[in-house]
Amino acid sequence: MSFLETDFVDENIIVTNVNDLFNWARLSSLWQVGFGLACCAIEMMATSAAHYDFDRFGVIPRPSPRHSDIIIISGTVTLKMALRIKRIYEQIPDPKYVISMGSCSNSGGPYWEHGYHVLKGMDRVVPVDVYVPGCPPRPEALLEGLLKLRDKIKYERVATPNK
Amino acid sequence: MKTTVEIFEALKTNFGEAVELYPSPEKPESVKVTPSEIINVSRFLHDNEAFLFDSIVLLSSVDDANGTKVSLPDGSFDIQGGTLSVVYHLESISFRHKITLIVKTDRANPVVQSVTPVWNGADWHEREAFDLMGIIFLNHPNLIRILMPYDWYDGSHPLRKDYRNPEFYKGMKVN
Numbered sequence: 178m179s180f181l182e183t184d185f186v187d188e189n190i191i192v193t194n195v196n197d198l199f200n201w202a203r204l205s206s207l208w209q210v211g212f213g214l215a216c217c218a219i220e221m222m223a224t225s226a227a228h229y230d231f232d233r234f235g236v237i238p239r240p241s242p243r244h245s246d247i248i249i250i251s252g253t254v255t256l257k258m259a260l261r262i263k264r265i266y267e268q269i270p271d272p273k274y275v276i277s278m279g280s281c282s283n284s285g286g287p288y289w290e291h292g293y294h295v296l297k298g299m300d301r302v303v304p305v306d307v308y309v310p311g312c313p314p315r316p317e318a319l320l321e322g323l324l325k326l327r328d329k330i331k332y333e334r335v336a337t338p339n340k
Numbered sequence: 341m342k343t344t345v346e347i348f349e350a351l352k353t354n355f356g357e358a359v360e361l362y363p364s365p366e367k368p369e370s371v372k373v374t375p376s377e378i379i380n381v382s383r384f385l386h387d388n389e390a391f392l393f394d395s396i397v398l399l400s401s402v403d404d405a406n407g408t409k410v411s412l413p414d415g416s417f418d419i420q421g422g423t424l425s426v427v428y429h430l431e432s433i434s435f436r437h438k439i440t441l442i443v444k445t446d447r448a449n450p451v452v453q454s455v456t457p458v459w460n461g462a463d464w465h466e467r468e469a470f471d472l473m474g475i476i477f478l479n480h481p482n483l484i485r486i487l488m489p490y491d492w493y494d495g496s497h498p499l500r501k502d503y504r505n506p507e508f509y510k511g512m513k514v515n
Contacts (some may be wrong), residue, residue, distance in 0.1 A: 256509055257489045293498040293505060294488060301512055 196334050203246070203272060204330040207323075210245040210265065211238035214252025217279035220313040221251045229316035234323060242268040247326075249319075250303075253281040253288065254296045266303045274330070276322055277305045280312045287312070342437045344368050347391060354384060362442050370427075370440035378443050379453040379479075382428075385439070386458050391432060393439070396455070398429040399465035401473040405501045407447055419502045422447045424475055428455070445475065454480040472499040 213221055225231040225238065239245045242265045250262065266275070277299045280286035285297030299305060306329060309322035344361075345368050351359045355377060362372035373381050385393040407422025428441040443452055454477035455462045466477045467486040474497035477483055485492060493506060505514050 256512065256514070259512060260510065293503070296512060297515070 199335050200331050200333055203333075204327040206235035207247045207274070207326070208239045208245045209236050210242045210248045210269065211240060212248055212250060212262075212265070214250070214254065214258065215281065217251030217281070217313045220316060221249060221278065221319065224316040224319050229320060231320075231323075234320075234327075236323065242266075243270065245269055246272065247274045247276065249276045249278050250282045250299050251278040251313075253286060254299050254302075255294050256296055257294075259296045259299075259302050262299070263302050274306045274326055275299075275303055276307045276309060276319075276326060278309045278311075278319060278322070279314060280310065283308050283310060341435060342391065344371065344439055347371070347385075347437075347439050350388075350390070351381060351384070355381060370442050372442045372444065375443050375445050375452045377453075378428075378441070379455060379458070381441070382455045382458045385430065391437075392434050393430040393432045394459075395431045395433055396428060396459040396461050396465075397431050397438075398427070399455075399462050399469065400427050401425065401469035401475055401499075402427060403473060403499065403501050404444075416504055417502055419447065419500075424450045424473060426452055426469060426475060450475040451478060452476070453478050454483075456480055471497070473497050474500065 213219075223229065225236075231237075236247070242248070246269070248262075248266060248269060254262065266273070277283050281288065281295070282299040285292060285295055288295040289297055296302065307322045307326045309319055311318050314322075348359065348361055348368065348371050351371065358374045358377035359381065360372050361368045362370045385391050402425040404423045404425055405419060407419045410418045410420055412418060423444045424447055426443045426445070428443075429438065430441065431438045445452055450473075452475055454466055456466060456477075457479065463481065464486060466480055467483060469475050470477060470480075470483055471485040471487050474495070484490060488496075488498065489509070492509070496506065497503065508514060
């Protein structure tokens with residue numbers, strides 16, 4: 178709430194501008210499509226669980242892409258799965274964001290050289306906003322990726338859409 | 341409990357020239373069977389009261405890479421001639437004995453009888469051998485690709501030694 182200002186004595190009135198208001202609303206409740214593919218999914222589940230809570234940032238897992246804002250692609254992306262991910266990504270309503278979690282979806286991971294069935298990086302199919310490196314990244318690393326995404330959303334402008 | 345040599349003796353009386361010890365009679369590690377007789381040998385081993393091999397533990401394919409290497413201008417190579425092998429590991433739960441069967445087929449036209457009618461567990465293993473090595477199994481109930489996408493390029497089998505990645509697949513850069 179640091180960039181919404183209180184101007185009046187009555188605390189229920191807040192004066193701000195449209196950009197800040199929209200950005201604050203969007204970054205405070207990023208609902209994610211529960212999309213875990215491989216080992217990184219376990220770290221994502223650990224991040225959502227009690228110790229490194231995701232819910233305190235407003236991120237709750239939703240079963241359908243139509244209800245969500247963000248997709249965290251965690252795990253190895255095969256060629257077969259990449260076509261399905263593209264379809265799910267197109268089903269998320271705007272404004273939508275993509276976090277690529279782990280080495281496999283950043284750039285192919287340990288399968289970069291000989292993997293005949295692995296897509297070497299999710300950014301060959303969908304536009305990625307934040308890359309979180311690690312194999313798998315620790316929950317704190319995924320949380321930092323989420324904070325970087327929130328910083329990115331904070332400076333958007335309503336007049337020019339983000340994509 | 342029977343050893344490989346005892347089982348081989350019984351097979352030899354029934355199938356004659358189609359079976360032999362592999363790699364040699366001095367080192368009887370497994371039994372080599374011709375590709376067309378494998379279904380009869382399997383049925384015999386499965387049904388016979390003395391052996392009762394009721395469980396297929398593993399079916400895998402091997403690229404022997406024993407043909408001639410033809411070098412191509414861009415540094416890669418093709419292998420022509422030679423053999424591909426299919427290895428069957430069988431086990432009997434009642435008698436607790438095991439045996440390994442090997443089938444060798446030509447690389448140019450790899451065709452083997454499927455053992456799915458005898459052991460249902462061989463179904464997906466044979467699909468994997470077809471997908472990744474290109475060995476065609478006759479009388480298989482559903483011989484389609486299992487790991488690569490269903491419309492992957494024909495004749496492109498990743499686990500061969502002379503496999504090269506294609507450039508693009510449906511607009512995605514593969515390399």
